[in-house]
Amino acid sequence: GEPQRAAYTVGDTEVAVAYRYRRGVLDVRVDDAALGEVVVASATPDLVVLEVDGVRRRYTVTRADGVSYVDGPDGSVALVEVPRFADPNAAAAAGSLLAPMPGGVVRVLAEAGASVTAGQPLVVLEAMKMEHTVAAPVDGIVSEIHVAQGDQVDTGQVLAVVDEVAEEAAAG
The missing domain is CATH 3.30.700.30 (Glycoprotein, Type 4 Pilin)
Structure with a gap:
């Protein structure tokens, strides 16, 4: 492994x-x-x-x-x-959603290009018989989805990336 x-x-x-x-x-x-x-x-x-x-x-x-x-x-x-989420190896871009623990991807609830709101569930992981929902950290556009249902992920692995949309831009 x-x-x-x-x-x-x-x-x-x-x-x-x-x-x-x-x-x-x-x-x-x-x-x-x-x-x-x-x-x-x-x-x-x-x-x-x-x-x-x-x-x-x-x-x-x-x-x-x-x-x-x-x-x-x-x-x-x-x-x-x-801290694990500040893993220098991940060198994650702002807005990256990282796996909080090793596990399997149960569901992917958004696709690249989708508009999401802060707190909206994007990926559901299963680890140690428990489900963990990884939600959008900000309002924005999903620019990347790196996992599919059934994938195994490691702690700190990038699951998806959400690009924040400034409120003025969203309003206009």
Whole structure:
């Protein structure tokens, strides 16, 4: 499957992390550079023990106010998680409607070129047996629909784009 993605800021630098399990080994990439074979020996919210290329490393984790402070053999770092909807990889245009979670597209309720009003349902997703409606954020025109019924989507994937229409233009 697709790797899980997260982004953190460390000081002024943004770091993109992607990871997925393969046969008990964690494939981790930081800014698209592979970290080698990472085996999770143990993991709790406060302590993570990793084996990186056969070398065991202990990391203690302390969280406060949205910051994760990680202390390990290679020093300390403060990681601030970047909100998922601000995923730099998506680089979404204004008006883009992003999938709030992975799921399946149950219904697409608008097509490109349609006029919509703020709050109007555009796409219905099903995730974990629950339906989630993704609505137009503004009054405008649907300029793009990127999904069809039955598609599987990932968190942060662009579902549709709504171009805002200025009120004066709409009135005239």
